[in-house]
Amino acid sequence: MSLHERRSELRAADSKYYSVQFTAKGLDAFYQFKLWNVSPKGMCILVKEQSEVLNHLSVGDTLEMTYYLADSPGTSENQKTQIKHITKNENGRFSGHYLIGLSII
Template sequence: MMHISIGDNSRNRKFLQRLQRDKLYSVEFMVEGLPYLFQFKIWNTQSKQMFIMVKESSDILSRIKEGESFNMKYYSSVLEYPIELKTKIDYLTKEKSGRFKNHYLVGLKILSNQR
């Protein structure tokens, strides 16, 4: 597992921003109280940055809240090993129509003060 110390180093922050935008394809994490690991595809659109799609009926929705932070393991198309980064749940938005009806968009924000 690769750990990145971001701190105030602008070079590391730029690397992470580029990685987020173009190269991260999935994320996995555990939620307290649930006995299994959750793995999701990472989505990026022009209107929303880095989010995952969660079915309305998923057990995880009752266990996560906006502003809560988790250690998440990210998989990338350019790194040999996954990287673990502290990540905040930025928003939870229910899709009421369209392709992802009855799913929640869960925004992910990688925290800059990694240690």
């Protein structure tokens, strides 16, 4: 797992998507996460530090992900997505979690 801080712009509160689902090489299951910290160039998911999925993600990885639309429940779009940053959140509300930055490419 490679950790780098890559956020460079302010975050926005709204998004076309509500959640994302994906799997990675070596995982036997799909993982679904609510999207957080949306910006014009990307968004984040919040992953518990003990989650197995962290062992299968690195900055720069490109994965096919399924995004669920915020204003159309049950509707999804598949998008090629790059992992932009993996940042440990040590304080506050999300202590014990990692923010995984995503960017649709």
